Every structure is written in structure tokens, then in C-alpha cells.
Ligand SMILES: NC(=O)c1ccc[n+]([C@@H]2O[C@H](COP(=O)([O-])OP(=O)(O)OC[C@H]3O[C@@H](n4cnc5c(N)ncnc54)[C@H](O)[C@@H]3O)[C@@H](O)[C@H]2O)c1
């Protein structure tokens with residue numbers, strides 16, 4: 604098998620993730636999808652950079668392309684935007700034999716994948732992720748969705764793509780802040796599954812991005828293959844740092860922190876809770892903090908952020924089933940599990956520590 608290919612093993616829903624440098628122009632050939640009428644969904648930042656290249660490649664292979672551009676940013680992940688995409692697909696006479704390509708970050712991927720899953724009861728789709736977050740995380744695993752007033756990702760489906768093409772060349776145009784936030788997800792993967800990856804990042808500031816993305820995709824693919832729909836608890840490990848991270852993101856007001864920045868704070872809090880509940884060595888927490896700092900990610904909460912609203916947001920999180928906290932803790936860097944022992948007091952204490960109230 605091509606060394607830059609990771610297969611996501613999901614029986615008849617299996618697919619391949621191709622990772623490479625400069626592979627965007629060949630992307631339709633890599634997809635091995637029969638030419639048809641297709642929608643190419645992208646956003647206002649990504650469209651001028653990469654849509655012409657992908658459009659040309661699709662046209663050359665005999666696809667008819669309807670490019671649909673949504674405003675960049677999280678607010679586009681909403682039902683109204685999904686409806687507008689569908690209206691444009693209908694106007695372009697796309698039908699149930701059509702295909703959808705998403706080109707962009709996690710916002711475009713989640714929104715376009717959701718739209719593909721509901722358009723005419725579902726059409727196939729493929730992802731061309733262009734952020735680190737999307738390449739190492741959101742493009743793999745088939746979770747699609749949009750936000751509701753009540754919170755993030757409250758409306759969604761599982762709709763696995765037919766293929767994913769991750770071209771690390773696209774990451775070179777990422778703004779610095781978006782580049783850095785992606786590292787929070789990479790560090791999360793290393794903490795839950797891969798000691799050696801963590802050590803590599805610690806040791807080498809300049810990593811080969813193809814190898815790095817491929818390794819992260821392999822981690823996510825293995826977890827998704829073991830527990831596609833988050834039934835056994837394995838997939839829940841990917842929520843490490845996300846319980847408090849999502850709550851901080853919501854309580855601070857969307858737009859204050861980028862997703863990865865809020866997750867960095869959630870990771871530090873989860874390390875503290877892991878110290879108390881799973882014997883995570885405090886020096887491992889310090890190594891995690893050092894690494895997050897290297898990517899200019901926040902590791903302390905500002906005093907202006909009150910703890911109570913964060914706790915409230917945590918307790919209304921959809922991951923809390925029937926009031927029980929299923930919190931992901933790490934025993935050490937490279938190994939994590941779901942713990943039933945974490946209490947709301949632990950969450951409160953971890954947030955206080957994160958704010959520097961009691962350290
Ligand atoms: N489905 C999943 O399993 C999953 C997993 C993790 C995150 N997510 C979701 O992903 C979203 C976050 O994704 P994101 O961080 O990629 O955000 P994003 O899609 O908003 O992209 C970040 C910014 O970078 C711009 N951009 C994208 N690619 C670029 C490029 N190559 N060059 C220059 N600019 C570029 C975008 O226009 C945007 O302004 C959140 O909504 C989160 O909930 C989903």
C-alpha cells in the first residue's frame with residue numbers, strides 16, 4: 604500500500620485517507636470516483652486559494668462542478684447555511700446520483716458532510732481538508748453536523764466520506780493562530796495514544812508534516828474503526844480535554860477562543876484531574892504545558908472568566924449521559940481511559956487551578 608495512505612476500516616463504509624505534499628491537483632484521480640455532476644463546497648477564505656485548482660482538476664476528469672461558497676467561520680455551521688447549500692444544489696439540478704466535495708477546514712467539512720447526508724436522504728461525499736484540525740481530526744470519522752442556539756454540534760449525523768485527500772501544502776497558507784490551534788489536537792492524540800509522537804514533537808520543532816498528519820490520521824482511524832458510533836467508549840477517548848474545553852469555548856463566548864485554544868485549556872485541566880484520579884505524574888502535566896506553550900496556546904484561564912458559567916456549560920454538554928460524568932483521564936502520556944470517578948468538585952478544582960486560584 605502507498606506509504607501515504609491510511610485506510611479507515613469500517614466494513615462496507617471503509618475508505619482511504621491520502622496524505623501528501625502538493626497532491627491537490629491530482630485529487631480527483633486519487634478519489635477513483637466516476638465522473639458525475641458534483642457540488643464543491645468551500646468557504647470565502649479557501650475558495651480564492653484552492654478552489655480553481657480543484658475545479659480544474661475535476662473538470663479535466665469529466666465532472667460537472669457547481670462551486671458553492673459559504674462565509675468563512677463557525678457561524679456558517681448552522682441549519683440555515685445547510686438549507687442554502689441545498690437550495691443551490693437543487694438550482695444546479697444536482698440529484699441523488701450527484702457527489703459532494705468539501706474543501707476547507709472543520710467548519711466546511713462538518714457543514715458540507717451534514718448537507719450531503721440529508722440532501723435527497725444522502726449522497727456520497729469526499730473531504731479535502733485544508734487545516735491541521737481538519738486533516739488530523741475532523742475529516743476522519745464521519746461525524747458531521749451544525750450548531751444550534753443551545754450549543755455546538757447539537758444537530759448532526761454519522762456520514763462517512765468515500766475518500767479524504769489531505770494535502771499538507773495547503774497548510775502553508777494558514778494564519779499563524781489557526782496553524783497553532785491544530786497542534787492542540789495533535790498533542791491530544793499523543794497524550795491518549797502515542798508516547799513516541801509526544802517525544803518526537805518535544806524533540807523536534809520542525810517535523811515532516813506528511814508523516815505527522817499520516818500518524819495522526821492512523822491514530823484517529825484506529826479509534827474510529829474500533830468504535831464508529833461511540834458505543835464502546837473507545838471513541839470517547841478522543842474527547843480528552845474536550846469536556847472542559849468545549850465549556851470554556853462556550854462560556855468565553857464563541858469567537859473568543861479558537862476551538863484548539865479552548866481545547867488546550869481543557870487539556871491542562873484534564874491533566875490535573877488525571878493527576879488526582881488516575882495517577883498522571885505531575886511532571887507529565889508540566890511537559891504538556893511546555894509543549895502547548897511552544898505553539899502559543901493558552902494554558903491559564905484569565906481571571907475575568909468566571910468558573911460557574913463554565914461548570915454550567917459542562918453539565919449541559921451532550922456528552923453527559925443522564926447526569927453521569929464520563930470524563931477521559933490519562934494514566935500517563937500515551938495512555939487514556941474513561942473514568943466514572945470524576946466529580947463536579949474535581950471539575951471545579953481543575954478550573955480554579957487553571958485560573959491560578961489555588962496553585
Ligand atoms: N467532525 C469532527 O469529528 C470534528 C473534530 C474536530 C473539530 N470539528 C469541528 O471543526 C471546526 C473547527 O475546524 P477548523 O479549526 O478547521 O476551523 P475552520 O474551518 O473555521 O478554519 C479556520 C480558518 O482557517 C481558514 N482556512 C482554512 N484552510 C485554510 C488554508 N489552507 N489557508 C488559509 N486559511 C484557511 C478558514 O476559512 C477559517 O477562517 C469546529 O466547528 C469543530 O467543531 C469537528
Ligand SMILES: [Zn+2]
Pocket residue numbers: 740788845862866
Ligand atoms: Zn477538537
